[in-house]
Every structure is written in C-alpha cells, then in structure tokens.
Amino acid sequence: MSAGPVVVLAGGVGAARFLRGLVRVIPREDLVVIGNTGDDLWWQGLYIAPDLDTVTYWLAGVADESRGWGLKGDSFTAQNALAGLTSAAWFQLGDRDLATHLYRTGRLNAGAPLHQVTAELAERLGARSRVLPMSDDPVETRLKTDAGDLHFQEYFVRERFRPSVREIYWTGIEAARPAPGIAEAMSAARAILIAPSNPAISIGPILRVPGMRALVSAARARTVAISPLIQGRAVKGPTVELMRAEGIRPDALGVAQLYREIAAGFVLDAADASLASAIAAMGYRVAVRPTLLDDLAAAREVAAAALDLLRQPAAA
Numbered sequence: 001m002s003a004g005p006v007v008v009l010a011g012g013v014g015a016a017r018f019l020r021g022l023v024r025v026i027p028r029e030d031l032v033v034i035g036n037t038g039d040d041l042w043w044q045g046l047y048i049a050p051d052l053d054t055v056t057y058w059l060a061g062v063a064d065e066s067r068g069w070g071l072k073g074d075s076f077t078a079q080n081a082l083a084g085l086t087s088a089a090w091f092q093l094g095d096r097d098l099a100t101h102l103y104r105t106g107r108l109n110a111g112a113p114l115h116q117v118t119a120e121l122a123e124r125l126g127a128r129s130r131v132l133p134m135s136d137d138p139v140e141t142r143l144k145t146d147a148g149d150l151h152f153q154e155y156f157v158r159e160r161f162r163p164s165v166r167e168i169y170w171t172g173i174e175a176a177r178p179a180p181g182i183a184e185a186m187s188a189a190r191a192i193l194i195a196p197s198n199p200a201i202s203i204g205p206i207l208r209v210p211g212m213r214a215l216v217s218a219a220r221a222r223t224v225a226i227s228p229l230i231q232g233r234a235v236k237g238p239t240v241e242l243m244r245a246e247g248i249r250p251d252a253l254g255v256a257q258l259y260r261e262i263a264a265g266f267v268l269d270a271a272d273a274s275l276a277s278a279i280a281a282m283g284y285r286v287a288v289r290p291t292l293l294d295d296l297a298a299a300r301e302v303a304a305a306a307l308d309l310l311r312q313p314a315a316a
Contacts, residue, residue: 003190004188004189004190005030005031005032005130005185005188005189005190006022006026006030006031006032006189006190006191006192006193006307007032007033007034007185007186007189007191007192007193008022008031008032008033008034008192008193008194008195009034009192009193009194009195009197009203009206009207009216010033010034010035010036010051010055010195010197010202011035011036011051011195011197011198011201011202011203012036012039012050012051012054012055012068012069012197012202013054013068013069013236014195014196014197014198014202014228014235014293015033015035015051015054015055015195015196015197015202016054016055016057016058016059016063016068017058017293017294017299018195018196018226018293018299018302018303019031019033019055019058019059019129019195020058020059020296020299021293021296021298021299021300021301021302021303022193022299022300022303023059023129024296024299024300024303025300025303025304025307026307028059028127028128028129029128029129031059031129031130032129032130032131032132032181032185032189033055033059033129033130033131033132034132034133034134034179034182034185034206035049035051035052035055035118035131035132035133035134036051036134036197036201036202036203036205036206037049037051037052037114037133037134037135037139037205038134038139038140038141038152038170038201038204038205039051039141039152039153039156039201039202040052040138040139040140041091041140041151041153043091043153044082044088045105046098046101046102046104046105047101047104047105047108048091048093048101048153049104049114049118049133050069050153051202052118052131052133053069053097053100053121054068054069055131056118056121056122056125056127056131057070057071057125059122059127059128059129059131060122060125060126060127060128061126062125062126068236070092070093070094070097071094071096071097074094074095074096074097075094075095075096076092076093076094076095077095078093078095078098079092079093079094079095090157090158091153091157091158092157100121100125103117103120103121104117104121107120113136113179113180114133114135114136114179115132115133115136115179115180115181118131118132118133119131119132130181130185132179132181132182132185133179134176134178134179134182134205134206134209134212135176135177135178135179135209136177136179136180137172137175137176137177138172138176139170139171139172139173139176139205139209140152140170140171140172141168141170141201141205142168142169142170142171143155143163143165143167143168143169143245144165144166144167144168144169145159145163145164145165145166146163146164146166147159147162147163150163152201156237156238161237161238161241165238165241165242165245166245167245168200168201168204168242168245168246170205170208173205173208173209173210174210176209176210177209177210177211178209178211178212178215182212182215183211183215186215186216186218186219187215187218187219189219189222190222190310191222191223191224191306191307191310192216192219192222192223192224193223193224193225193226193303193306193307194223194224194225194226194259194262194263195226196226196227196228196291196293196302197228198228198234198237198239198242198243199228199239199243199246199248199255199258199259200239200242200243200245200246200248201242204246207262213262216262217261217262220261220262220263220264221264222264222310223262223263223264223265224263224264224265224266224267224285224306224307224309224310225255225256225259225263225265225266225267226266226267226291226302226306227252227255227256227266227267227268227269227272227291228255229250229251229252229255229269229272230269230271230272230291230292231251231269231271231272232250232251235292235293235294251272251275252268252269252272252275252279253275253278253279256268256275256279256282256284257282260282260283260284263284264283264284264285264309264310265284265285265286265287265306265309265310266279266284266285266286266287266309267286267287267288267289267291267302267305267306267309268286268287268288268291269288269289269290269291269292270288270289270290270291272288273288276288285309285312286309287305287306287308287309289301289302289305290302
C-alpha cells in the first residue's frame with residue numbers, strides 16, 4: 001500500500017469505536033477523519049458539534065467510553081442548575097464538556113472557520129490525528145415525523161427517537177462545499193474507509209455535500225466500507241428505522257448496495273456471512289469478521305481487515 005494518509009468518513013460513537021482500533025494498526029498521525037456536521041446545533045447560545053467532539057474525545061483518550069459521548073469523569077453541575085431554570089435543558093452537557101463548546105463558539109464568533117477551530121481542539125485535546133468537518137458551511141439534518149418537523153438532536157435526544165420518521169432532509173446542503181483540506185487528503189490517501197456509522201444520517205450528509213461523492217468516487221479502488229449492521233440490527237440507536245425512511249434495505253446487503261459506486265471493498269459481520277457472495281457479486285472484495293466493536297481487539301481486527309482488502313487483487 002502506498003504512502004499517504006488513511007481517510008475515514010465518520011459519524012459519532014460507532015465511528016469512534018472503530019477508530020480506536022484503526023489507530024492500533026496505523027500511526028495516529030496518518031489518520032484524517034472527515035466528520036458529519038449535520039447533527040450540529042446551536043443550543044443555549046453555544047455551537048455544539050456532537051460527532052466531531054465524540055471522535056476527537058475518543059482519539060484523545062478522554063471520552064466516557066461507557067456512555068459513548070462526553071468526557072470521562074465529567075460532572076453535570078451546570079446542567080442541573082440549568083434544568084432548574086428552564087424546561088429547555090434536554091441536551092446534556094458536562095461541566096468540562098462545556099469548555100469545548102465555549103471555546104468553539106468564541107472562535108467561530110471571532111471569525112475562525114469551523115475546520116480551523118476543529119483542528120485547534122483536536123491538537124489541544126491531544127488527538128494526534130487530523131479531524132475535519134465535512135464542510136465549514138452550516139448543514140442541518142431534519143426529520144419529518146409524526147411529532148412534527150424536528151432537528152435530528154430533537155428527535156434523537158429530546159424525543160429519544162420514538163416518533164415515526166416519514167422523511168429526512170437537509171437544510172443548507174446545496175450551498176455547502178467540502179471543508180478545506182478534504183480534497184487534498186482524499187487525493188493523497190492510501191485508503192479511504194467508510195466507518196460503521198449510520199448510512200442515512202451520519203455518512204449520508206457527508207456524501208451529500210456537493211463535490212464530496214465525486215472525490216470519493218475518484219478513489220473508489222482505494223475505498224472500503226464497513227457495515228454498521230449485524231443481522232439487520234444496529235448495535236444501538238435508530239439506524240434501521242432511519243435507513244428505512246431513506247428507502248435503504250436495512251441489512252449489510254442494503255448497505256453494500258448503497259456504497260457500490262464509491263467503494264471497492266466491504267467488511268461485514270460473521271453473522272451475515274450468508275450475504276458475502278451476493279455482496280462479492282456486486283464487484284466488492286469482501287472480508288467477514290466479528291464487527292461488534294465494544295472490544296478493542298475486535299475493533300483492531302476489523303480495521304486491519306479493511307486495510308488488507310486493499311492489498312488483494314481487484315474483484316472481477
């Protein structure tokens with residue numbers, strides 16, 4: 001495999017668990033993460049970037065890994081005080097986590113672009129990898145549900161993903177452009193990996209940024225996708241429901257169909273081995289591994305398998 005960075009398209013917790021295995025296979029300094037910002041929101045005057053922060057915290061070794069989000073050992077004194085003042089305290093932020101959002105908001109208000117602020121946070125928190133937002137331009141993932149038109153975080157956190165989803169759409173996506181540095185990283189990359197994140201609302205927004213799909217397609221021979229589903233079920237969260245809302249078949253075969261024009265390799269769970277031949281018939285190089293990434297050794301094995309696929313002869 002040639003020199004160059006390993007680029008990963010990433011959502012939040014699922015991607016973070018994968019990345020902690022990947023950085024046991026490659027040097028941390030070789031990693032470039034392109035994070036979803038469709039989940040970002042302004043809340044209580046602060047700009048919150050959940051997926052970027054989750055990835056950065058996990059890479060820096062400071063994440064609350066049992067909870068999946070936030071900082072380990074954090075307290076919630078300010079959050080509890082806010083809850084005593086307003087009913088609009090549904091989004092949970094720890095006291096130390098607040099520092100991240102205060103820093104980001106101050107820098108954005110001073111005119112710094114999101115990619116620059118994200119790089120500063122990654123460096124100061126000790127991530128030792130490059131983390132890029134998919135775009136500096138504001139993009140918002142919204143859902144039309146039986147409880148009304150909701151921002152993704154309202155649906156996911158406040159409503160605990162209970163409403164039925166009829167449609168997913170994005171505001172600002174047409175005007176968005178890939179953040180500075182993305183095109184260069186993809187062009188130089190020795191591998192591009194699509195993390196086992198929700199294809200509809202984590203990877204989907206990244207690929208919808210105008211120009212992004214073309215960048216990935218141009219590197220298709222160097223791109224591998226990892227399925228986020230095991231026997232048609234998500235490890236956690238509403239991945240299956242949101243895939244159905246987007247018309248995506250909710251299993252590993254459906255994920256492979258979604259990525260077939262942009263990826264040449266595909267990793268699926270051992271429990272889905274019966275789908276491997278159908279996925280290979282689409283032109284993929286296929287690896288079958290246990291993909292439950294709660295275990296660091298499993299995460300490392302999945303990451304190694306994804307990279308090994310690129311050393312195999314191209315599928316016929």
